Amino acid sequence: MTPEQLALYAKKTLAAPVYEVAIQTPLQHAPALSERLGNRVLLKREDLQPTFSFKIRGAYTKLALLSPAERAGGVVTASAGNHAQGVALAARMLGIEAIIVMPTTAPALKVEGVRSRGGQVVLHGANFPQALAHALTLARNGYTFVAPFDDPDVIAGQGTVAMEILRQQPDDLDAIFVPVGGGGLIAGIAAYVKYLRPQIKVIGVEAEGSNCLQAALQAGGRVVLAQVDSFAEGVAVAQVGAHCFEVCRHCVDDVITVSNDELCAAIRDIYNDTRSITEPSGALAVAGIKRYVNQHRLQGQTLVAIDSGANVNFERLGDFALRAERVEMPVAAALLDTDQHRANRLGAR
Structure with missing residues (x-):
């Protein structure tokens, strides 16, 4: 992108009226995770927004x-849930009728x-x-379609996270x-x-089963994934947005993927440091930091993870805990073996 185009996005971000409804969320140190990784990890707590997700900013x-x-005609959008709640709250505050199309698999x-x-x-x-x-079909009836991500105004609103x-x-x-x-x-x-x-590096983190940005960057253009895993339903998207891709292909330094089990381990990491429960998509950045630090052997750096949302059904927590154990078990077992070996040596003296 040209410097002029970036300047336009920055100007739109600075002018975004997000604080009429959103809050400035804390940038919280994660001490236990930082010590384990040998880097200073900071969590941007977007799970603390009124809708428990950053999506309220762009909506x-x-x-x-x-x-x-346009306000008088009402709006329509499509979302797995986080953007939907942002549009619903924004519409109520502004006195706009809002129709929200959600997949039948959306969490209750x-x-x-x-x-509500x-x-x-x-x-x-x-x-x-x-x-x-x-939703696009309903928009033909006179409603204004509010894109969940592929819109310059939405992108600018999300950019206020970086501003903070x-x-x-x-x-x-x-x-x-x-x-x-x-x-x-990520575009904002x-x-x-x-x-x-x-x-400052900007690194995208995708779930392995919905890596539409990584696939697009590798192909040199937007692609449609043949199949999308809905485990992390907040990011279960088959194709990256056109406006988003134009920004990302020029401004994003790297994109990595993580497994569903790694997401669950990251949910536990966040809980251990904050006593808060994050949804799978909300834990992507922490899972990405862990993988990136291991791959690149980083030490002594300051890394920010966007903790993007906490809208998760309580019934899923048991599965998250089991998956987290599966990921961390080899490390825990190795530590246990070391401790036992040390105890045996001391006992033999």
């Missing part, structure tokens, strides 16, 4: 910038979250692409790890960071 920015005629917690905020829920399709197609990070950590920042679904969050963060502090 409110888009709706606040609609014309009076997210569906109820939309309804005044959104009209339409359950359609088994996945996000099918819900999206139905750079203000909260003005010095000594090496990399920001960002969860990736359709690409709105990357555009803002690369305009103001290009030396």
Whole structure:
């Protein structure tokens, strides 16, 4: 992207009216994880937003910038849940009718979250692409479609996360790890960071079963994944957004993937340091930091992870715990063997 294009995104981000509804979330040190990894890890706590996800930033920015005629006609969107709740809350605050199309597989917690905020829920399709197609059909009836990620205003709203990070950590920042679904969050963060502090790395983290940005960068253009794993439903997207990809291909330094088991281990890591429960997509950045640090043998750096959301059904927590044990068990077993060996040696003396 040209410097002028980046400057335009930065200007839109600075002007985004997110604080009419969103809060500035803390950048919280994760002491236990930092000690284990040998790097300073900071968590950007977007799970503390009014809708428990960063999505309220982009949703409110888009709706606040609609014309009076567009507001009067109502809006429609498609979402697995986090963007849906953001649109519902923003629409209620601005007095706009909102129809939210969600896949039938959306977590009940997210569906109820939309309804409790005044959104009209339409359950359609088994996945996000099918819900999206139905929402676009409804938009032909006069509703304004609010894209969940592929819109410059939405991207600018999400960019306010980066604006806060750079203000909260003005010095000594090496990399920001960002969860990736359709690409709105990472595009907003990357555009803002690369305009103001290009030396900071922006690294995307995707679930192995929904790596649409990584596939697009490798192919040199947007691709549609043949299959998408919905374990981390918040990022279960088959194709990165067009606006998002244009930013990412110029401004993102690297994209890595992590397994579902690694996500569960990261959920536990976040819990151990914050006593908060993160949804799988919300834990992507922490899982990515762990893998990246191991692969590149990083030491002594300051790394930020976007803790992007906490909308998860309680019933899934048992599965998360079992999967986390499966990932960490080899390490724990090795430590146990070492401790036992040490005890045996001391006992023999």
